Amino acid sequence: NAGVTQTPKFRVLKTGQSMTLLCAQDMNHEYMYWYRQDPGMGLRLIHYSVGEGTTAKGEVPDGYNVSRLKKQNFLLGLESAAPSQTSVYFCASSFGRNNQPQHFGDGTRLSIL
Amino acid sequence: QQQVKQSPQSLIVQKGGISIINCAYENTAFDYFPWYQQFPGKGPALLIAIRPDVSEKKEGRFTISFNKSAKQFSLHIMDSQPGDSATYFCAASDNNDMRFGAGTRLTVKP
Numbered sequence: 001n002a003g004v005t006q007t008p009k010f011r012v013l014k015t016g017q018s019m020t021l022l023c024a025q026d027m028n029h030e031y032m033y034w035y036r037q038d039p040g041m042g043l044r045l046i047h048y049s050v051g052e053g054t055t056a057k058g059e060v061p062d063g064y065n066v067s068r069l070k071k072q073n074f075l076l077g078l079e080s081a082a083p084s085q086t087s088v089y090f091c092a093s094s095f096g097r098n099n100q101p102q103h104f105g106d107g108t109r110l111s112i113l
Numbered sequence: 114q115q116q117v118k119q120s121p122q123s124l125i126v127q128k129g130g131i132s133i134i135n136c137a138y139e140n141t142a143f144d145y146f147p148w149y150q151q152f153p154g155k156g157p158a159l160l161i162a163i164r165p166d167v168s169e170k171k172e173g174r175f176t177i178s179f180n181k182s183a184k185q186f187s188l189h190i191m192d193s194q195p196g197d198s199a200t201y202f203c204a205a206s207d208n209n210d211m212r213f214g215a216g217t218r219l220t221v222k223p
């Protein structure tokens with residue numbers, strides 16, 4: 001039982017490049033989330049999904065897109081990376097919406113040069 | 114606007130001491146208050162959580178104290194151990210939103 005798995009763990013991009021971060025969960029959770037973590041800012045919600053085929057904007061959605069084609073997978077895309085998107089990205093999943101504990105992956109450290 | 118304010122940013126405690134981390138929230142609709150623990154290179158993991166119908170919840174050495182009228186809650190770690198050294202995040206949520214505090218880096222010295 002792996003829980004929440006994120007790939008890749010590290011990535012360096014040049015400004016303007018695109019990439020996709022993959023999140024997979026094996027707990028049959030309906031809800032999935034993408035956060036970014038920056039020093040002194042805590043965790044900020046980028047996008048979330050309440051079930052297969054659904055997505056919604058969070059607190060800081062600009063510059064990111066997401067897709068949830070399968071219940072177990074939640075993809076985060078950067079179409080044209082910018083240095084301001086240098087961060088550590090965490091995926092999480094939960095049975096219910098916010099009043100349920102969220103299970104986090106170990107993060108993807110992304111640097112944009 | 115930071116909806117959940119957490120303090121202190123960092124905390125150094127001697128082994129066996131008490132660690133106290135405080136959080137304050139603004140949205141009175143929040144009704145679930147979890148604390149997460151994060152070790153370097155790992156994702157946050159739920160440590161303990163409380164709902165506003167109780168003023169205190171204890172699990173082992175970890176206790177949440179909740180003051181609904183003041184819109185404040187705190188984490189107390191009794192008999193702090195070097196293995197407790199980590200970053201702690203408070204959070205507050207309702208059915209529509211979850212907001213995290215900025216985090217407290219705790220160091221427990223042996």
